[in-house]
Amino acid sequence: MTTTASADAGPASVYSSYLACLDEADEYAAIEVARGLLARGVPAERVLLDLVAPAQAEVGERWARNEWSVAQEHAATHISERVVAAVADHAAPRPTRGRVVVACMDGEWHALPPRLVAEVLRLHGWQVTFLGASVPAAHLVSYLHRHDADAVALACALPMRLPHAHRMIEVCRRSDVPVVVGGRGFGADGRWARRLGVAWAPDAPSAADLIADERALRRVPVADLSHLADDEYAGLVTRRAELIDSALADLRERAPATRSYTPPQLDSTVSDLGYLVDFLAAALYVDDGSLFTEFVEWLVTILTSRRVPPAALGLSLAHYGRVLRDFPRAARYLDQGRSLLGRQDAA
Template sequence: MTIATTAADPAGAFAGYLDCLADADEYGAIDLAIGLLDDGVPAERVLLDLVAPAQAEVGERWARNEWSVAQEHAATHISEQVVAAVVAHVNPRPTGGRVVVACMDGEWHALPPRLVAEVLRLRGWQVTFLGASVPAAHLVSYLHRYDAHAVALACALPMRLPYAHRMIEACRRSDVPVVVGGRGFGTDGRWARRLGVAWAPDAPAAADLISDEGALRAVPPARLAHLADDEYASLVRRRGELIDGALADLLERVPAARSYSATQLDSTVSDLGHIVDFLAAAVYVDDSSLFTEFVEWLVEILVSRGVPVEAVALPFDHYGVALRDFPRAARVLALGRAALPVVNR
C-alpha cells in the first residue's frame, strides 16, 4: 500500500492523491484525505480542492489515451470511497430542508453531482442523492412522495440537453425549483439560460443559489421558439437510418474497417451515434458552438487512439448529403466539418 504524506493544504496533497489513484490504492487515498481533515482542513475544501481536480485529471488522462477505461473506473471508484469517508468522518447533521440531487436520464457521470450533494450536506441541507441516470418519471414520483425545497440536476454531456429540458419541466410541474450544473450546460451556463433554468458553475454557487429561493425561481423563460419548425424531431426520427448509412459508407470507403473486431465496430457505431446526437442537441438549443466544440473533442480523442482524421471526416460528408433538406442541421454540420483539421480531401 502506498504511504501517502500530506500537507495541511489540498494543493500540497494533490500529487500524492493522484499517485494513490494511479496505484489503485484506495486505503492510501482515504488516509491522505482524512489526514487533511485531522490537520484542520475543512471537509468542503478536501472535496473541492483535492477530489474534484483529481477527477478532472483522471478524465484528461483517459482522453489523452494515457489511462484505460478500467483505470479511469478504478480511480473514480476510489474517489467515491474517499468522498464517503470524508463525509462520514465529519458526520454533518441536517438543519435545513430536503434537496434532491440527481443525474439526467442517460447520464452516468455521477461523481461531480455527488460532490455537490455532499457540499450541500456539509452546509446543513437534508440531501437525497439519487445517483446516475434517473428517469424523469421516477424523479417526479419521488418528488410527489417527499417534500423537496429544490432539485439539483447534473449533466456532463451536451447531447443530453433535450432530455434535461424534459426533466426540468417535469420538476417545475411539481412546483419544485431547479438548479442545474455540469459541462453539459456549457462552461458559462449558456445552454441553461437557453432552457430557462437557474445554473450554478460549481458546488458552492449551487449551495448559495439553493439558499435563495427567490433567485432560484426568478429565471427568464426558455428561448426555444425555433423548435416549431420540427427539424429536431425529424432528425431524431432518422437517427438509426443515419447511423446505418454512415457505417455502410465507411465500410465501403475504408477497407481496413472491414476487418474491425466486434469491439471496434461497436465503438465506431457509438461514435457515429454521438455525432448525430450532438448535432441534434445543437439544433435543439439552436447553437452551432455546441457541435463544433464536440467535433474538436472527438478529433482529439480519436486521433490519440490512432484513427486518421480522414476517416473521422467521412461520416460528416455522409451526413451532409443525407441532411441536405434540413437547413439548420446542415448549417451546423457544415460548421462542424470546417472545424476538422485540414486534410487532403
C-alpha cells in the first residue's frame, strides 16, 4: 500500500496539472506544483527528470504541431527554468566532488536541457559551473585555463551544429579536459558522437555516471573524418549564401505564388533554404545521409502543420541537386531527400 501511495503522489500524478500551468503561463502555480512534490518527499532528481523534462518535450511538440506559437513556447520555457531554479534552491546540495563545466555549443540556444543536466550533476555531488547558451569555443577555452575542471559536458540539440561541436570538443581536449556530450543533435543513439570520437550520454543520470568514471570518459574511439578530404563540406560552406540566393530565385521562377509572399513568409522561406544547406553540410561532415533526410522528414511535418504545401521543398532539393552535381556525396543525400518526399506523397 505504501508503494502505491508513493507512486500516486509522484510526478505522473501532477503532470497534467503542470502542463496546464505552462499552457496558462502561470509561473507561480507551476512552481507550487513542483514544491508540492518536494514536500511529499519526491526526490528533486525525479521532479526534474520525470516532470520538467517530459513537459518541456511536450512544449516542443505542441510548437511543432502548430498548436502553440513561438511566444507560448518561450513563455513555457521561461516558467520551466524558474521551476528548475526553485527545485535547485530547495535541494541546495553541497559539493563533495570536483568541478564540471556544462555549456551549450556555440550557436546553440536550447539551454534548458543542459541546465537540467547541470542540476542533476549537482545532486550527484559535483561542483557545477553552468555557462549557458551559445558559448564561443575561445571563451570556453579561456574559462578552462582559468578554472580547473574535471570534465566538460557539452549539449547540442540541432545536428546542423555538429561541425561547431567538433571544434569545441577538440579545444577542450587540447586543454586536457575530458568531454561528455548529449542532446538530440548527436542522434537518438549517439551515433554522431561516436563518429566525432567523443563520449555520449543519453540522459543526465548517465552523464553523471560517466563523469564519475574518468577512464571510461577518456576511453573512446578516435574520430574518423577521413571523408572530409574530398572538400565537399568546405566547398558547401563557402558557397552557402550563393546557394540560398540561387534557390530563392529558382523558387520564385518555378512557384509563382512565392512572389507574393509577405515579409514574414519570405523570411521563413529563406531560413528554411538556409537550414537545408546547413543540415546538408553537417551530413557531409559526419558522412551520414540520414542526418539530412531526417531533417527533411521533420521539415515536411512542420510545413504540413502550418498548411504550407511541401511541394516547394521538392523544388528546392532539386535545385540544390542540379547546382551541386559536382558534389557526389551531397547530390546523393539530396536524391535521398527527394525520394523521401516522393514516398510521403505516394502515401
